[in-house]
Amino acid sequence: MTMATKSLKARHDVLAMENKQLEILNGGIFESGELPTFKEKISQIGQFPLRPKKLEILQINVGYMCNQVCEHCHVDAGPDRKEIMTRETMEQCLAVIRNTGAHTLDLTGGAPEMNPNFRWFVEEAAKAGIKDFIVRSNLTIIRANKKYYDLPQFFKKHNIHVISSMPHYTRGKTDKQRGEGVFDKSIKALQELNAVGYGLPDSSLRLDLVYNPSGAFLPGDQAALERDFKKALLEDFDIEFHNLFAITNLPIARFLDYLIASENYEDYMYSLVEAYNPTAVANVMCTNTISVSWDGWLYDCDFNQMLGLKVASKITHIKEYNEDILNNRNILISQHCYGCTAGAGSSCQGSVT
Amino acid sequence: MADSYYDPADLRKFGNITEWSEELGTKFFDYYGKVFEEGALSAREKSLIALAVAHVVKCPYCIDAYTKDGLQRGITKEEMMEAVHAGAAIESGATLVHGVQMMKKYNKLSM
Numbered sequence: 001m002t003m004a005t006k007s008l009k010a011r012h013d014v015l016a017m018e019n020k021q022l023e024i025l026n027g028g029i030f031e032s033g034e035l036p037t038f039k040e041k042i043s044q045i046g047q048f049p050l051r052p053k054k055l056e057i058l059q060i061n062v063g064y065m066c067n068q069v070c071e072h073c074h075v076d077a078g079p080d081r082k083e084i085m086t087r088e089t090m091e092q093c094l095a096v097i098r099n100t101g102a103h104t105l106d107l108t109g110g111a112p113e114m115n116p117n118f119r120w121f122v123e124e125a126a127k128a129g130i131k132d133f134i135v136r137s138n139l140t141i142i143r144a145n146k147k148y149y150d151l152p153q154f155f156k157k158h159n160i161h162v163i164s165s166m167p168h169y170t171r172g173k174t175d176k177q178r179g180e181g182v183f184d185k186s187i188k189a190l191q192e193l194n195a196v197g198y199g200l201p202d203s204s205l206r207l208d209l210v211y212n213p214s215g216a217f218l219p220g221d222q223a224a225l226e227r228d229f230k231k232a233l234l235e236d237f238d239i240e241f242h243n244l245f246a247i248t249n250l251p252i253a254r255f256l257d258y259l260i261a262s263e264n265y266e267d268y269m270y271s272l273v274e275a276y277n278p279t280a281v282a283n284v285m286c287t288n289t290i291s292v293s294w295d296g297w298l299y300d301c302d303f304n305q306m307l308g309l310k311v312a313s314k315i316t317h318i319k320e321y322n323e324d325i326l327n328n329r330n331i332l333i334s335q336h337c338y339g340c341t342a343g344a345g346s347s348c349q350g351s352v353t
Numbered sequence: 354m355a356d357s358y359y360d361p362a363d364l365r366k367f368g369n370i371t372e373w374s375e376e377l378g379t380k381f382f383d384y385y386g387k388v389f390e391e392g393a394l395s396a397r398e399k400s401l402i403a404l405a406v407a408h409v410v411k412c413p414y415c416i417d418a419y420t421k422d423g424l425q426r427g428i429t430k431e432e433m434m435e436a437v438h439a440g441a442a443i444e445s446g447a448t449l450v451h452g453v454q455m456m457k458k459y460n461k462l463s464m
Contacts, residue, residue, distance in 0.1 A: 170429060213424065220425040224397065228427050270365055 007078040018308035025335040038337045049330035056288040059106040063294045066110040067144045070178045076253040077110040085294040096321045103131040111141045126158040134161045139189040152196045161206040169232035177214035190239045199241040208243045216264035219246035222351045245350030250339035272338035280345030283352035300331045364414045405440030
């Protein structure tokens with residue numbers, strides 16, 4: 001397959017429509033009963049309806065604009081996406097950050113650094129004294145333009161926990177998923193993060209990597225992958241990092257498009273259902289996370305955000321945020337949720353079991 | 354009935370063999386699972402051995418399964434192809450070493 005240079009939305013692809021994606025996830029082999037639905041599976045262990053536990057993570061998506069057009073992106077992000085969080089919405093988020101019981105603030109995108117108010121927002125949010133302040137950086141942004149060259153120092157100044165995608169420690173696999181030249185730029189960015197102290201064994205500047213499989217297969221054992229990544233990156237490029245998070249690709253947006261176009265969709269869904277691990281259900285990230293979109297709407301997770309499934313609560317927007325009311329809701333599910341319960345489970349922090 | 358002896362979708366039904374012989378099927382799958390756990394050899398090394406053997410015994414199901422398993426473990430295509438060559442070399446060696454028997458027989462029968 002050749003790599004797309006535009007988002008599904010810019011290509012006017014039907015899969016850019018949320019309801020079309022849900023139609024696929026709810027239909028076919030699940031509608032015919034060939035495979036059990038996620039609802040049926042979690043009902044068997046008394047977990048339906050899925051309910052939130054204590055809120056720990058506030059995940060804010062500050063915009064879908066990105067300098068990359070990764071083939072597996074569930075956000076359908078890219079340079080052509082114009083959905084960017086405004087300063088006004090950021091101010092509404094800050095009011096919540098100051099009062100939330102959550103200990104982790106997780107900024108994601110797109111490339112969050114491309115939001116013109118990103119640095120202002122980080123500075124203001126850092127003042128709120130949240131325990132773990134995460135920025136999900138795609139690495140190449142640090143090398144994309146001169147104005148981003150000082151990001152490692154900026155992250156360091158605010159003690160940001162950097163979590164970055166790195167699909168493989170070889171050039172071929174990385175570039176195939178994320179675009180030509182991404183591997184070399186990512187390596188350079190990791191070396192720059194190491195140079196300011198990120199990822200070093202005793203450093204408090206946290207640098208973790210995210211591994212997403214580059215194709216229609218599930219991630220293997222997170223600890224084994226971490227060992228392989230650490231060995232290869234150290235030997236070949238003198239790069240160090242703390243942990244590797246193995247994250248399963250969910251059948252949403254461009255990854256769903258890829259699965260269908262490559263005729264892997266049914267096999268992939270079979271793999272997810274076969275790998276269903278009931279013990280992972282209790283710890284899926286939607287049970288301790290609230291996801292906020294660029295325009296301030298609230299979702300159970302970033303995946304539900306991309307499917308347009310707003311929280312099932314009378315509170316649906318950041319401006320009316322109320323943790324107690326929000327916590328009294330049922331989490332919305334569909335067949336994409338199998339992605340978070342496969343094998344050792346999967347979340348934005350890696351395995352959950 | 355399908356018009357082909359091999360149907361990729363049959364691999365998903367492998368576990369069904371237990372239905373007609375529960376004791377033996379269960380023992381087999383327990384054994385199979387145990388074999389591929391981390392041990393003196395890593396699960397990664399065993400996956401490459403399985404891939405090589407899959408080619409030697411020419412099992413299309415096993416080839417599908419262990420190509421996917423290798424991808425999941427982050428095994429590169431270069432490593433996979435080397436494993437296939439290791440299997441192929443043993444298989445061709447096993448054929449060629451019989452050439453010694455042929456030579457011995459030839460010499461015995463010849464004046």
